[in-house]
Amino acid sequence: MVKRRRLNKGQQRQVSVNQKKRLKNSDIEWTDSQLNPPEAGRVISRFGQHADIRDEQGNTYRCHIRRVIGSLVCGDSVLWSRATAEQQGMQGVVVAVQERESLLSRPDYYDGLKPVAANIDQIFIISSVLPSFSSPLIDRYLIACEDMGIEPVVVLNKADLLPQIDEHERLHIEQRLKDYESIGYKVLQVSSTTQRGLDSLQDLLKDSISIVVGQSGVGKSSLVNQLLPNVNANTNLVSGNSGLGQHTTTVATWYDLKQGGALIDSPGIREFSLWHLEPERIARCYVEFRDYLGGCKFRDCKHADDPGCALQEAVSNNQLHEWRLSNYHRIIETMKTQKPSRATRGK
Ligand SMILES: Nc1nc2c(ncn2[C@@H]2O[C@H](COP(=O)(O)OP(=O)(O)OP(=O)(O)O)[C@@H](O)[C@H]2O)c(=O)[nH]1
Ligand SMILES: [Mg+2]
Ligand SMILES: [Zn+2]
Incomplete structure (x- = not known):
């Protein structure tokens, strides 16, 4: 019997390159008359x-x-x-x-800046009581929306589970949502299971091109299915072992709305880095910081323990939420370690 020789790493790479070349060569082309x-x-x-x-x-x-x-x-x-x-x-x-009116990109550590959807004018940032509620992730999306000039809506899904969770966690979530509202953002609590809040969501969809974004398992596809009964987007249980979503939706998909406009379902994300933005730009995307940004004593103020920081002072005077400033610092901190070395443009 002939012993099959295993390919070394270099040979494996060559085989893969050749396969890709072959696929490209079988490019489809019709003649003009076809x-x-x-x-x-x-x-x-x-x-x-x-x-x-x-x-x-x-x-x-x-x-x-x-x-x-x-x-x-x-x-x-x-x-x-x-x-x-x-x-x-x-x-x-x-x-x-055609030229795009807007482009939502997903900054991914491995793939660089990956475009997700074009021509959208409203982003529903979906979070949920389970797998976990994360205000830093919501902030990251809000920054991206402010940067792109796209209207955000903060949506808490699975509101039916609120009475079942630890009271401390429930109060934490409710307070964060109130704070987002006080900053001026639209906030909705919904449940695709009990239909709570879906009418308000439906009203916001009218005549807009909207997209649902957020972590895997928060219920984006379940909401799409409830809002558009003729659609049958795949949904899946959150894993019992890890408590994480299972990345059920794999590509962004456009669904036409009867009354005009569209709703796009998108794949869940693990992280949403913002390394493509400068810290000053991120500070400006915290909309409520803008009134204070010019007021710091030093021009290169980092808004941490710098003397004469107008943002710190506003926090002490309860004019800004401390958690927003601490999320800001967290984001700036992670950017230092998350900057990818690879190309920053995907297809
Ligand atoms: N209790 C409760 N469960 C919900 C609700 N909405 C969705 N779920 C459940 O959450 C799980 C995940 O829902 P999906 O709609 O697949 O989540 P997704 O955000 O589309 O996930 P990915 O496609 O992986 O990004 C499913 O088991 C749903 O039944 C809700 O309002 N309440
Ligand atoms: Mg999905
Ligand atoms: Zn400052």
């Missing part, structure tokens, strides 16, 4: 080299993405051509992307 004139469409989801495109009549087509197109994400407005005959399951080809 393609209809380009028409407008919307990216429903993107998967590697193909995307599901919705035409203006509301039908969806699986399309190949021309290699010249650098970046394409859920929500992009595109021009695409219908093919007269399918090739490898593809029904058409995306030929151009």
Whole structure:
């Protein structure tokens, strides 16, 4: 019997490179006569080299993405051509992307800045009583929204579980939500199980392109299913062992709303770093800090134990919430260690 030799690491890498080359070589191309004139469409989801495109009549087509197109994400407005005959399951080809009104990117330690969805005008930041409530994570999303100029809504899902948790934790969550409201943010407590608060959420959806974001397992897809009864987005139990979500949703997906606008479901995240922003910019994205930022004694004030810090003084006078300033410091601190060395642009 011939003993099969195991490949060393270098050989394994070469095999993988060759496989990728081969895949690229089998690129799909139709001749001009096999393609209809380009028409407008919307990216429903993107998967590697193909995307599901919705035409203006509301039908969806699986399309190949021309290699010249650098970046394409859920929500992009595109021009695409219908093919007269399918090739490898593809029904058409995306030929151009229209200019974006906005772009939500997910700063990922391993992959750099990864675009998630385009042309959105409202972000529902979903948190929940379980797996865990995290105000630093909500703050990170709020910073991203302020930076991009997109309207945020802070949503606590699984509000039905509030009476079941430790009282100390319940009071903590409720106080944080009140504080967000006092800063001026829209805050909703909802439950996709008991339907609590869903009418208010429904009202906010009207005529907007909205996206649900947040940790895995907070119930983003469950909310989408409740808000859009014809949709059947996959949902999954939070793992009994780790208490974490199971990353059930894997790609951002666009759902049309009957009354106009759309709701995008997105994959859960583990972390949301902000290394692509400067500390000064982050401080300005804490909207309630803005009135005080010019007032520190030193121009390079770090707002920690610096003498004459206007933010510290405002905290002492109960004009700012201490926890927001401490979240700010936590974020700045983690940025120092989380800056990725790899390329900062994904596709
Ligand atoms: N008690 C309670 N459970 C809920 C509620 N909403 C969702 N769940 C449960 O939470 C679990 C996770 O829900 P999903 O909708 O899959 O969560 P997700 O945020 O989409 O997760 P990913 O796709 O992994 O990011 C499921 O078991 C849901 O049944 C709620 O309002 N109350
Ligand atoms: Mg999901
Ligand atoms: Zn200061």
